[in-house]
Amino acid sequence: MIVFLRKASRLQYVLDAMCDLDRYIELYPYVCRGAAAACRSAIMEKQGNGEPMGQTKLTLAYNLPCSYVLYTVGPIIYDSVTQRDQELLASCYRSCLELAQRNRITSVAFCCISTGEFHFPNDLAAEIAVRTVWRYRGDTEVIFHVFKDANYRIYRELLG
Numbered sequence: 215m216i217v218f219l220r221k222a223s224r225l226q227y228v229l230d231a232m233c234d235l236d237r238y239i240e241l242y243p244y245v246c247r248g249a250a251a252a253c254r255s256a257i258m259e260k261q262g263n264g265e266p267m268g269q270t271k272l273t274l275a276y277n278l279p280c281s282y283v284l285y286t287v288g289p290i291i292y293d294s295v296t297q298r299d300q301e302l303l304a305s306c307y308r309s310c311l312e313l314a315q316r317n318r319i320t321s322v323a324f325c326c327i328s329t330g331e332f333h334f335p336n337d338l339a340a341e342i343a344v345r346t347v348w349r350y351r352g353d354t355e356v357i358f359h360v361f362k363d364a365n366y367r368i369y370r371e372l373l374g
């Protein structure tokens with residue numbers, strides 16, 4: 215397992231898949247948000263509607279700078295983080311890596327799943343992400359792609 219940390223407003227490197235399209239789509243003006251949402255909805259419906267929390271679906275990336283998009287739904291924190299929330303977040307990362315490996319995807323960029331609007335604390339989310347990726351036994355190259363300085367500092371400290 216090879217792990218990288220990148221802070222950039224856009225993906226500036228070649229990779230096979232990105233996780234969590236909504237975080238990336240605003241960065242690419244040539245991908246229409248409405249068209250992407252409609253496409254995602256059609257694909258999800260064809261594959262059996264949405265995905266339960268902690269699981270992942272895979273679609274083509276079309277005009278995005280990668281081949282695939284991994285969709286995963288992380289936990290939403292309403293009060294305090296529970297053990298179940300932590301397990302679900304770890305499952306998001308693990309299921310993405312498992313699906314990537316099954317589909318021979320060699321590199322994946324992860325943003326900070328469940329943080330921001332989902333209110334998972336950034337430091338704990340990063341700890342779970344890094345721990346889950348390090349424990350996963352696979353050949354997939356992982357890039358933690360962060361947008362904010364605070365997240366970059368958290369991941370840099372965790373990754374050494």
